[in-house]
Amino acid sequence: MKMTSLKLKQILQERLSDTRYHTSYNRDKDTFRVEWKESRQGITITLPNVVAKYNQRGQEAIEELVEHITEALRIMNEEHQLAGMEKNIFPVIRATSFPNKTKANKELINREHTAETRVYYALDLGKSYRLIDKDLLESEGWTEDRINEIATFNLRSLDCDYNKDTVAGNDFYFIAKQDGYDASRILNEAFLEEMKANMKGEMAVAVPHQDVFIIADIQNKTGYDILAQMNMKFFAEGRIPITSLPFIYEDKQLEPVFILAKNKPENN
Template identity: 65%
Template sequence: MKMTTLKMKKKLDELFQNDDWRISYQRDKDIYRIEWKETKEGVSIKLPNVIAKYEQRGEQAVEELHYHVTESLKMMKEKHELTGKEKHIFPVIRATSFPKKTKSGKKLLFTKHTAETNIYYALDLGNTYQLIDETMISEYNLDETRLKEIALFNIRSLKITPKKQRVADNDFYFISPQDGYDASRILNEVFLEEMRANAIGELVVAVPHQDVLIVADIQNETGYDIIAQMTMQFFAEGRVPITSLPFVYDNKKLEPVFILAKNKPKQ
């Protein structure tokens, strides 16, 4: 029997029963939302996408949706007290070839991210930012572990407004607010989990340069070819290049996608 919107809504109503959550449904937009009653932070789900995945993979698709939404809601509940300089500390993504020291020889603070990328940490100064080195940590009396946690928490506070394009039955989302932390939004797991929950196909993300994050819902083989060419082009044109390899996002992990682009994207 074909899954209808009403049947899927009832299924999700049962799945997301929680006294601390509020469930709502926008019928005109087919948007199903689960949010914390206290903060009103939550996750929005496109029901047609859920139904499409259900018809492809059955109950497994609904189980995966439940996992990604629940994980996203859990992360929203994490709280950190921010005081002074901590409010202005953000992560920045760089290529693994990026210098590990300043010109004066001070060691920059960084964390390994993927085989292609590292996470550096920056003190936001308004119109620019300063990468944090080891001497700054002691100078500002900051614990290194806590600093890293705060930076990842802060990146989630930045607005994400994707611009969507559909090409050859694949959906591409471009995040480029031009605030210096465009690519850093790849570290916003709440956002990625929500995108994964809504994706019909495989979720692929790319940070070709500092000033853009590309998220793609790849639904056919042509989509891989398009994201490969797109990432390479952005990488070549970027002011601060990061990596020309896109990543598959699944189970909170990023795995590089090695694609030999043979076909030009269809117009």
């Protein structure tokens, strides 16, 4: 049977028939909302997007969606604290276009990283995580410097094993652990310096989406083209896209490749 928005709405109503939830359908926007009856906090699903996923992946797409909804609702309904959870705090990389406030209008703790990226902080809750907001930080009496110090320390504990691929005389290294913090490895300066020491050519890095970190040893002009195409492909396919621009890593600084090319004309 072909999936439609109305059929999907019926399935979700059945699967999410918890007496604590309230569900509603917006016919004009073709969206389905599930929320806690008491707090009215919830999640809104754009049904045509899920129909498209169902047509590609079948029942798996619905199972994944239901799990995502119930997990998101669980987190919304829990009281969280930072004290005693220090080992579960990590930095996450997001695009500069990522919102600085939650849908509940709470200000998210973040700091600048590059012109393309920004650093946020996550409290890892197992299957998912919660981005840390100012209210949570203040309720614990913590400072932003402290959260950054703890998150950076925890990041260094994550392993940086990679897969290597050589294309047209250029070496590419991929970290894709699927732990939610693959792109965050770009903040591990000790790891970057170790990789830099072993480069034959110029070192470039890329964080097209949350679940991959690419390091490139660029040894000829073709290398930049390959990296750019590779990065764009990953960016288009990522669940949480970050940036389609790769960076040159030089003197512990990250500079977008297109700026570098503009600033460094070739000698005749």
